[in-house]
Amino acid sequence: MTEYKAHFRCFRGCAGIHSIFEVIYTCPKCGGLLEVQHDLDALRTRSPNQWKKLFDDRVGSTQWPYGSGVWGKKEWIMPSISDDNVVSMYEGNSNLFWAERLGRQIGLSDLWVKLCGNSHTGSFKDLGMTVLVSVVKQMRDEGVPVRAVACASTGDTSAALAAYAAAAGIPAVIFLPEGKVSPAQLIQPIASGAHVLALDSDFDGCMRVIREITHAGDSPDSSIYLANSMNSLRIEGQKTVGIEIVQQFDWEIPDWIVIPVGNLGNISAIYKGLKLMQDLGIINRLPRLVAAQASKANPFYLSYLNGFERKVKVEAQSTLASAIQIGDPVSYEKAVQAIQETDGIVEQVNEHEMALAAAMADATGMYTCPHTGAALAALFKLLQRKIVASHQRVIVISTAHGLKFTPFKVGYHEGTLAEVESDLANPPVYLPANAAIVRDAIQRKLA
Numbered sequence: 261m262t263e264y265k266a267h268f269r270c271f272r273g274c275a276g277i278h279s280i281f282e283v284i285y286t287c288p289k290c291g292g293l294l295e296v297q298h299d300l301d302a303l304r305t306r307s308p309n310q311w312k313k314l315f316d317d318r319v320g321s322t323q324w325p326y327g328s329g330v331w332g333k334k335e336w337i338m339p340s341i342s343d344d345n346v347v348s349m350y351e352g353n354s355n356l357f358w359a360e361r362l363g364r365q366i367g368l369s370d371l372w373v374k375l376c377g378n379s380h381t382g383s384f385k386d387l388g389m390t391v392l393v394s395v396v397k398q399m400r401d402e403g404v405p406v407r408a409v410a411c412a413s414t415g416d417t418s419a420a421l422a423a424y425a426a427a428a429g430i431p432a433v434i435f436l437p438e439g440k441v442s443p444a445q446l447i448q449p450i451a452s453g454a455h456v457l458a459l460d461s462d463f464d465g466c467m468r469v470i471r472e473i474t475h476a477g478d479s480p481d482s483s484i485y486l487a488n489s490m491n492s493l494r495i496e497g498q499k500t501v502g503i504e505i506v507q508q509f510d511w512e513i514p515d516w517i518v519i520p521v522g523n524l525g526n527i528s529a530i531y532k533g534l535k536l537m538q539d540l541g542i543i544n545r546l547p548r549l550v551a552a553q554a555s556k557a558n559p560f561y562l563s564y565l566n567g568f569e570r571k572v573k574v575e576a577q578s579t580l581a582s583a584i585q586i587g588d589p590v591s592y593e594k595a596v597q598a599i600q601e602t603d604g605i606v607e608q609v610n611e612h613e614m615a616l617a618a619a620m621a622d623a624t625g626m627y628t629c630p631h632t633g634a635a636l637a638a639l640f641k642l643l644q645r646k647i648v649a650s651h652q653r654v655i656v657i658s659t660a661h662g663l664k665f666t667p668f669k670v671g672y673h674e675g676t677l678a679e680v681e682s683d684l685a686n687p688p689v690y691l692p693a694n695a696a697i698v699r700d701a702i703q704r705k706l707a
């Protein structure tokens with residue numbers, strides 16, 4: 261049997277490889293990010309058709325752990341984990357929704373929304389966390405003294421880490437920017453029993469503190485293991501979104517994939533998954549990637565405008581899209597590659613645009629978070645400019661469940677959101693319990 265292998269190496273290409281089970285986050289030579297490199301020769305011992313069949317056969321499988329959308333592709337993700345150490349809640353395999361009505365409204369017949377928020381903790385962060393927590397479980401089994409896992413978060417990363425760590429019985433420490441996550445996102449890690457620290461800072465400030473505490477830069481302190489996406493284990497699970505989209509189209513490649521971006525881990529991951537498929541001969545071209553930013557937190561957009569000549573950092577302003585309220589994105593270099601290699605685009609949208617797009621989507625049967633609204637609004641702009649053509653196949657990644665953002669929904673329909681005109685507000689009608697009056701009200705509504 262072929263042995264599939266993966267290890268860390270420097271993303272910028274410095275020499276040297278490191279074990280997946282070593283506590284290391286950055287290249288010891290240049291300080292840049294690491295990435296997980298797979299043994300392509302081993303993976304090529306299966307033909308493209310054999311891989312497709314294997315992965316298709318595992319969808320819905322009851323054989324542990326292959327029913328998970330992530331672990332169903334275990335050989336491409338993290339082959340050296342023993343099945344006993346996999347910490348999975350059958351994440352992935354999320355619905356790819358044909359947004360027929362919304363597409364018709366905007367003049368795009370082949371619009372699809374990948375509902376990644378239909379997942380255990382309600383966001384696509386589950387995909388990466390199952391991989392990271394599984395590796396930690398195996399490390400602890402093998403005697404590495406990891407006492408806890410920790411992350412800084414804009415809300416969804418911490419919910420996912422806390423849940424997976426709780427399932428594995430591993431302590432979790434969560435750093436949240438005080439007052440900058442939704443009530444649902446705050447209560448999730450609390451309910452999972454994590455040690456929740458609300459810092460008087462923003463996400464970037466939390467990230468700086470956690471990097472110091474885990475000594476992420478120089479000699480990592482193995483007792484507290486860093487679970488942010490600067491830890492490239494996360495990317496391996498997150499990359500299944502792109503692979504899964506292609507698989508759900510019977511291995512056909514869409515024209516565009518649009519995704520809201522903050523720390524830039526997920527867009528890097530999508531590119532990595534697609535590139536692996538190309539390297540293995542499963543697809544022969546790449547879709548174009550669109551990164552959508554909130555104009556209040558738009559460092560990647562500004563970098564794109566300067567042709568990626570230099571990395572722009574900003575102080576992120578308050579935005580409804582709080583999960584992407586990030587001014588100094590960690591996976592910047594990887595994301596630049598993702599945009600450049602796919603002839604991609606970075607777009608920004610304002611508060612009103614993202615709220616309107618989310619409300620339009622909701623009124624056609626979705627229930628979108630503000631970040632998904634940002635991605636949709638970016639798509640609307642590219643359609644208007646005819647950069648995206650009306651016959652093309654477009655996938656928008658819906659990154660979290662709208663139920664995590666109830667104050668956003670309530671505020672929209674009550675017309676109380678700052679900088680937003682609630683054109684599609686649909687407030688409830690308050691009436692006495694009187695059939696004649698009620699009948700009258702319904703009649704007027706349907707007239």
Ligand SMILES: *Cc1c(COP(=O)(O)O)cnc(C)c1O
Nearest residue numbers: 416521522523524525526659660
């Ligand atoms: C994390 C997150 C993103 C952005 O992903 P990055 O890897 O930080 O770019 C977008 N939407 C939601 C809901 C998220 O939780």
